[in-house]
Amino acid sequence: MPDVTTTAASQPTESMISLQDLSKIFPGQPKPAVDSIDMEIPAGEIVILVGPSGCGKTTTMRLINRLIEPTSGRIILEGEDVTKVNPDQLRRRIGYVIQQVGLFPHHTISDNIATVPRMLGWDEKRIRSRVDELLAMVGLDPGTYRDRYPKNLSGGQRQRAGVARALSADPPVMLMDEPFGAIDPITRDRLQNEFLRLQQTIRKTIVFVTHDIDEAIKMGDRIAILREGSKIAQYDTPERILAAPADDFVADFIGAGASLKRLGLTRVRDIELIPWPTAGVDATRTEVLEALRGSDKGAVLILDDQRRPVRWVGGREIQRSDRPLAEIGLPSDAVVQPHATLADALNEMLKSRFGCVAVVDGSGAYMGSVEFGTVSSVIQELRRDARERSRAEADELHAAGAVNA
């Protein structure tokens, strides 16, 4: 019988890892920790294994690099059956990051990162340049951190070094077990964002374990929600899990506020920006009033000479005061960058008087605006899309079932 939830995922282009009927029964335990899981992990995606404590998600991940040997089933990596190959050789092809990082305390950061390249017999020159490249990639200055010992790094810096170490031999696959779990919320948020940006360039296939559904939604291209025995309750994109939970277990696990969570999935760059009337900081009153009259908005965004937002100025303020434009109206501090999520944008919006947030590029120059109305229509659209797609696939599956029968 086909498992509806696993096959419902949109067809992966090419699977990097394929778990086939994989089980693990620990000696002396009546129930299997992992009960015949089947899963396709597409290349270049972040797949999140998420579930309540004890559901077997970490065990499932460790089956992939065979830190735990499976009782039965097969593991296919890059089309090759690796269930029986030398596990040490296998692990050198798979990056591994754990919550406690596990840096070697008696090795410098650079020696830690060089661990796998040394095992693979790279020459020292190549190793040195690779270490520096990786340190820079994860945001640690090579000159400062190369020769330090782990104890001289903060928790966040250690986790960065841990990620660099896992990437050292450029493995196609990375396994990450709650990598940001032991880090304070502010640093965690920053590391998550940086990691997502890094993933844009490195495009690794990543299996990521967490118990935090919000982290799963933020980080995952695809999420597998697991219940006890590592049974897949739903395996799908975050959008569709939020819009159409497969059953009560998934709905409970997502918890309340699914709509709000969905805002964390859409980025400002993915939606159409609304043009607001703008004027340069040296513009005349007439020019500003004209810009205002030409639109249905209640204020003009004043930009400085580098097109950075300075003030919101309404018609009334212009008529009441004759001080320079840069000194009247309200400061425009509600700004976001294109990679911000709609949740971030909404948060900024609540601070702004005009229910609108200015979007700026990397150098701070104005690109357009996001309004409250935009956000709510995006939510509705997402919900409708996801429902329709699930329905269409269910129909398709039904039809396929009918043909087989």
Place this chain on the structure above:
Amino acid sequence: MALSGQPVADADLNPGALVAGGTDLFRGRRASAMGYLGLPIVLAAVCGILFLWLGTQDLGSIERRSLNFERISTAFVEHMALAFVSTIFVIAIAVPLGVLLTRPAARPIVPPVIAVANIGQAVPSIGVLVILALIWTIGFWPAIVALVAYSILPVLRNTMVGLQQVDQPTIEAARGMGMTKRAVLQKIELPLAVPVILAGVRTALVINVGTATLATFVNAGGLGDIIQGGLVSNRQTVVLAGSVLTAALALFIDHIGGIAETRLSPKGL
């Protein structure tokens, strides 16, 4: 590791094991010249005072026969040989044994091995020496066997504790990166256990310097000869000189051991 409770649980029965932490004034690499030289200067002063005091005493022929340079230096060399050779055997036996006993497969044989090591320390060395003299021979080697039996426990126990206290995530990360079990042991576990193992070796060495005074009873020489000679001839000055020299040597060895512990421990800990 599941073993970790085992050796620590009966640590209170064995004074030797209590040094497992091995902290002292050299920790933290703030070793000043005073830290390294303070104790040796004090010990040299004590020996100097002893020498001057002996000069003021009216020494008879018996004292002179015991307390001359040749006699003392021979006893000293014999004593050092006993202490160091026995400690080398202890390391050669206890460290590999400790490594073996901390491997998961060895779990069932840990209690009996620890029990044997406990007996070695519980039985008085003088008894072991006498038994060995009766059933085997006298001289250097029976003395070494007795010393090894007596001082093996602290090194064995500290090797095990040192390996068990290595952070599990560190080992997991190493295995997860594809290091073989042997590489994990050689490059991660043993280096990280070195400070604790060295603390055990230092304890064993100090025990052996002290206990080697008993070797005189099986005709193996050492500073015990001088003390024993003073006792049988009822010459207090000789007993005192022998005892002070032995104590000063033990303290000096302990001091050197402390420096070695700091110097040989891996950086970054």
